[in-house]
Amino acid sequence: VSSSGANREGRRRRAPRGTLNPDVIVKAAMAVLDTDGLEALTMQRLADDLGVQRMSLYTHFREKDAILQAVGAELLARLELPDTADSDIDLLRQISRAHFRLLVDHPVLLQLDSILSNTSPNDPIGEAIFGCLQRLGIDHRRAVGLAATLARFVIGAATVYPARRAWDEDPDYWSRLHRRLAALPPETYPYTHELTREFPVYTQIEAFEFGLETLLDGIAAAAGLTREDS
Amino acid sequence: VSSSGANREGRRRRAPRGTLNPDVIVKAAMAVLDTDGLEALTMQRLADDLGVQRMSLYTHFREKDAILQAVGAELLARLELPDTADSDIDLLRQISRAHFRLLVDHPVLLQLDSILSNTSPNDPIGEAIFGCLQRLGIDHRRAVGLAATLARFVIGAATVYPARRAWDEDPDYWSRLHRRLAALPPETYPYTHELTREFPVYTQIEAFEFGLETLLDGIAAAAGLTREDS
DNA sequence: ACCTGAACACCGTTCAAGT
DNA sequence: ACCTGAACACCGTTCAAGT
Numbered sequence: 001v002s003s004s005g006a007n008r009e010g011r012r013r014r015a016p017r018g019t020l021n022p023d024v025i026v027k028a029a030m031a032v033l034d035t036d037g038l039e040a041l042t043m044q045r046l047a048d049d050l051g052v053q054r055m056s057l058y059t060h061f062r063e064k065d066a067i068l069q070a071v072g073a074e075l076l077a078r079l080e081l082p083d084t085a086d087s088d089i090d091l092l093r094q095i096s097r098a099h100f101r102l103l104v105d106h107p108v109l110l111q112l113d114s115i116l117s118n119t120s121p122n123d124p125i126g127e128a129i130f131g132c133l134q135r136l137g138i139d140h141r142r143a144v145g146l147a148a149t150l151a152r153f154v155i156g157a158a159t160v161y162p163a164r165r166a167w168d169e170d171p172d173y174w175s176r177l178h179r180r181l182a183a184l185p186p187e188t189y190p191y192t193h194e195l196t197r198e199f200p201v202y203t204q205i206e207a208f209e210f211g212l213e214t215l216l217d218g219i220a221a222a223a224g225l226t227r228e229d230s
Numbered sequence: 231v232s233s234s235g236a237n238r239e240g241r242r243r244r245a246p247r248g249t250l251n252p253d254v255i256v257k258a259a260m261a262v263l264d265t266d267g268l269e270a271l272t273m274q275r276l277a278d279d280l281g282v283q284r285m286s287l288y289t290h291f292r293e294k295d296a297i298l299q300a301v302g303a304e305l306l307a308r309l310e311l312p313d314t315a316d317s318d319i320d321l322l323r324q325i326s327r328a329h330f331r332l333l334v335d336h337p338v339l340l341q342l343d344s345i346l347s348n349t350s351p352n353d354p355i356g357e358a359i360f361g362c363l364q365r366l367g368i369d370h371r372r373a374v375g376l377a378a379t380l381a382r383f384v385i386g387a388a389t390v391y392p393a394r395r396a397w398d399e400d401p402d403y404w405s406r407l408h409r410r411l412a413a414l415p416p417e418t419y420p421y422t423h424e425l426t427r428e429f430p431v432y433t434q435i436e437a438f439e440f441g442l443e444t445l446l447d448g449i450a451a452a453a454g455l456t457r458e459d460s
Numbered sequence: 461a462c463c464t465g466a467a468c469a470c471c472g473t474t475c476a477a478g479t
Numbered sequence: 480a481c482c483t484g485a486a487c488a489c490c491g492t493t494c495a496a497g498t
Binding site: 110113118119123126130141143144146149151154155157159160163164177188189190197198200202210211214215217218221 | 340348383385386390407420430441
Binding site for chain 3: 243244245246247248249250282283284285286289290
């Protein structure tokens with residue numbers, strides 16, 4: 001399904017000398033990841049899309065994993081964080097949404113230890129979040145704890161997202177689930193069963209927003225605020 | 231490095247007829263996962279450990295992924311949830327800790343869509359959590375939202391854990407990070423830089439516990455409690 | 461019914477060329 | 480310096496045997 005026309009014309013035996021460089025490889029890799037996901041990203045597939053032989057890639061990257069790392073770095077570098085908001089709480093909300101979107105749009109990031117370990121001091125998300133928390137007058141120890149909590153929630157929501165994406169799109173999903181839960185034996189699952197009497201439905205986005213607001217409430221409380229925002 | 235003695239004695243050409251069944255295969259797979267992780271779990275490795283040829287495994291499982299699914303189901307079935315606690319808030323704490331431990335001890339679970347999608351009505355963790363929330367008098371809609379938030383936080387903390395495990399064990403990690411952060415340009419990273427003046431250190435467990443308490447505070451507030459527990 | 465050997469279509473990567 | 484063919488040591492899996 002490779003749509004790149006690079007290798008279509010005239011079946012040339014050898015690609016000209018300038019065709020490859022780290023940048024085009026990273027971009028081709030990002031295209032594959034966006035359209036077909038991580039399991040489709042193969043040295044062969046990448047080479048095909050670039051109209052080149054498999055081995056040529058190794059002139060520019062020592063190994064496949066190095067390409068993945070470069071993709072991760074590029075995605076982080078491209079990330080644009082919101083810089084204006086109604087308040088610091090609102091800014092935290094917008095930053096967290098951007099973080100969530102980034103991870104949902106590019107699930108590879110969740111597979112890169114280098115990203116998850118986040119040892120990189122060059123971390124714009126962390127900087128922006130610490131900015132909010134410090135301006136809110138929250139002490140350092142609490143600020144680090146709250147930032148870590150927020151990040152873990154966002155990462156968890158994004159981790160869960162792909163597996164549950166179908167729920168949002170299948171209109172019958174919830175009624176089927178409702179029926180299955182209702183069929184549970186009330187003796188062993190009394191509470192889950194009780195839930196079906198009045199059954200709340202959340203999309204993945206709504207579940208994320210609910211959790212985000214819960215955490216923002218906690219942060220506002222830690223800052224001694226009475227929740228002044230929309 | 232296969233330590234199983236099953237294929238050591240007498241170099242028998244063919245394994246006797248009773249050697250294999252789904253159960254021993256799942257157990258051998260769990261042993262590999264525990265000691266060497268997911269990337270070590272190979273049909274070859276599994277067969278070697280069981281003293282059997284690679285292809286014999288296909289008599290009992292249609293494909294490798296089916297083995298992984300069975301491992302996930304078995305791990306969930308084995309999970310023992312705490313059933314006594316000081317209060318419902320404390321029970322929520324203990325359940326979440328058990329959930330976190332499960333995912334940290336068995337990171338495979340984070341790779342199984344069937345687990346993350348959690349469509350299975352046979353979900354003891356969900357049942358226990360909804361029990362607490364309902365006894366706390368929290369309405370259904372809020373209860374589902376809070377349970378989802380708690381689960382996302384736990385999953386995020388577990389996702390992040392392996393990449394950061396080394397931090398807890400390397401005594402020099404924090405001083406190195408501290409120096410690197412301090413070396414950041416204060417113009418572009420003022421807040422991260424400021425953080426280094428008084429630099430809070432969290433182990434991964436401490437970060438998890440901090441976030442858990444933050445969420446439990448939110449739940450207690452939703453229940454109209456004044457936080458009555460230890 | 462259960463275990464297996466040969467073979468297939470893939471992986472990523474090494475290494476010695478080619479230009 | 481950059482592109483490549485052949486070859487290697489792996490994957491998971493199919494299929495036709497063997498017992």
